[in-house]
Amino acid sequence: VRDVEDGRETDIQAGVVVNCTGVWTDELQRLSGSRGRFRVRASKGVHVVVPRDRIVAETGVILRTEKSVLFVIPWRNHWIVGTTDTDWNLDLAHPAATRNDIDYILGHVNKVLATPLTHDDIEGVYAGLRPLLAGESEETSKLSREHAVARVAPGLVAIAGGKYTTYRVMARDAVDAAVVDLPGRPPSSITDKVPLLGADGYHALVNQADHLAMQHGLHPYRVRHLLDRYGSLVHEVLQAAEGRPELLRPLEHAPDYLAAEAVYAASHEGALHLEDVLARRTRISIEYPHRGVACAEQVARLMGEVLGWSDPMITREVDVYTARVEAERDSQAQPSDEAADARRSSAPEARARLIEPVG
Template sequence: MTVLTPQQRAASLAAMQSENFDVLVIGGGVTGAGIALDAAARGLRTAVVEGQDWASGTSSRSSRLVHGGLRYLYNLDFKLVAEALKERGRLLTLIAPHLVEAQPFLWPLKSPVIERAYSAVGVGLYDALAVVGAGFKKTVPVQKHLSKKGAMRHFPDIKPSALSGAIEFYDARVDDARLVITLIRTATKYGAEAASRVRVTDILKDDRGHAAGVEAVDLETGEQLTIKAKRIINATGVWTEETQDMAGGTGGLKVLASKGIHIVIPRERIRAQSGMFLRTEKSVLFIIPWQHYWVIGTTDTAWHEQLRHPVPTSADIDYVLAHANEVLERPLTRDDIIGTYAGLRPLLQPKVLDESKSTKVSREHTVTEVIPGMVAIAGGKLTTYRVMAEDAVDFALGESDAKSRRSVTFDLPLLGADGLEAVRNQAGRLGAKYGFDMERMKHLLSRYGSELPDLLATIDDDPSLGEPLAAAPQFLRAEVHRACTVEGAMHLEDIFIARVRLNSEARDRGGAAVDEVAEIAAAALGWDADKTEAEKANYRARIAAELAAEEQVTDEAASAERMKAEDIV
């Protein structure tokens, strides 16, 4: 079994200091993780480092959607939408069918004739592009036109005055952080070396001025590291310019940070079978159903504060509530909110910093040379991470080498995808053996796919792991154990934020579960009593800071409150 553990991390760091890699990836979000997998699967000796936890930036703070971008059709961006829909189809059917699930949405219509006509054309084109991209196979159902009465049957909690009818269309949803962690694990399966909480401090150059590696620091130990590589790929999102600046030179990308926030509502609070898609004056608003909750967002506002811990303000939350309540019959209040989170989109500016440098612009993302031997990629979105990764590795290799070492990820399943249907077919029998109902089995299959038997084996070894968490019974104790022994969690916050995601899915951000989760983590990671208490105190301080931040009106005040809680390392 391919695992991310402290032992694996130590072995990877040792390899990083003793070898000269073909490719070094800086950044462990979805783009960097995808690049690491693409490069490793081509047979390139690959290393990937991340300054925080895997997916800790934008890639754990998204709308959790895999979608073509219906709104882009309004801008006639047909190629962009077609590319994204093609990738959506691959994720749904082959690459990650356990993590990516088809999801119906309603597009409410105000005008019964004109709006329905042009919307039907737009959604029809969306469906057609998806079918063409999937080789003329349907990966999700096509649009369905609903009368007002039919729409209200699908979404009973919509205001009757908010629509005259609706179009039902499909996109897909994904646990964004789990996708990233699975990409990193799959990359290590194919030989990549991977280490989180390694901060790059300088770019090394050879006597020709070409990038030759990095200086870095292991944040867990303070140890200084030298990692040599023939090619460096900068995939650090909103930190792109900060990473580029270490290399000097004139090349690279210009990126601005835009904040998008989401609120989380209990599943039973909104009566509906479908999600909803709404256009606002500033962005789009999705009301997205999950098994135990709804995610509602997003916003699109410039962010000028620190980049590590963006937070929603009171004003942001009011904005999302107001727009959701425009269509909801039973208005949401702050008392309904069980979670909030904010992420920063790396908005790619139109021009690269040095027009004389080699550059590849591919619709929404751009790859360019920073200095010889180092490239940067930015833009794009989660749905198209695989295409971005392929473009970045092709560009780093150069035309000749890229042709001789072609990408293979279009047909490469991630861990948990192979054999998924066979394990799904065993769900009833397995559930009966462990006393799990079908709702529990659906939850487990959507997280672990065909690797579910590995998790169940840990329960065979220790039956206490088969018990639900006392304060969060939707999760098993075994899931916390697996976060530490398979999925690379090194700290308590890693578990709550990106694996057992109570930080954004529980009213107290997981506070009531801290003692139990820490007990399981301490046993799995070998913490002593002092270390365990320090981890608990750190996460509780984070909770307090996040809750205080969302009471503030401005970004500046919210950021200041959030930064009162110190990072664990």
């Protein structure tokens, strides 16, 4: 296994390996030298994010289109509107939204809105890939959204398909298939009884939100926001600010988040690059029109305190992230997948040692 951060390679031995790599499933199956039991096709889904006040509604909306389903989902101070469902055969690491994708979403949602949305209303755009179980010639909208598990070879189990909403069932099925190759008789899965991190004690803390707010000098709504993000792990986040009251202040250009959250992402959540915080541990990259660029330096300096970054390293992280955002914006103005992919792929990688796909 190669560490893409520093290039180090480590030999790992295991009785069973589970291939749960989503749209990269076929590439990993080829490494085993076997044909595999199923194939995966990547389907691109695009969503746009608009401010909450742009749509006058109290609940979400589900619309049927000629190709798929369109959702209008309330999310914090925003609405998420999507999605598309189209084949994607280009860079799997960076699926790119096009102008046509965005026009498709706006065109369909505007059919039911009293005040139409425009491109100027959009705060953020994101694209992802669904790993659909493939037949020989089906369009992606007709491919299975269910998951499948297969014993590809002795000691190698593959799982593909499925959705985030069924991840626990998927994990149980994959592990149940994997333990067949292990000695002994492992106990039955209890995943349906194991709470998520932060779930234990969450409801009691919600009742104590006002007390927590007073204790830390925060507004109660701020504590409730932290509880919604971290659950009972909120104490770890607040602990990062002990003796440093400035970390309990909002980020200058992303005021929905505290400075302590950027520190916590680097110290507790494995964030190693600026994009990890702005696009993954938080959703700043799609919640603000500046896409995270305006607060990039502040967040990089907060992370740098934890990760030991020098000034040149901080500058590089900010420059790489800024180039990523510029490439994404440009790709979203392109008419075709090929043009959008070319523009998005031109941005530098935060992880410079990313390896090429398996041939």
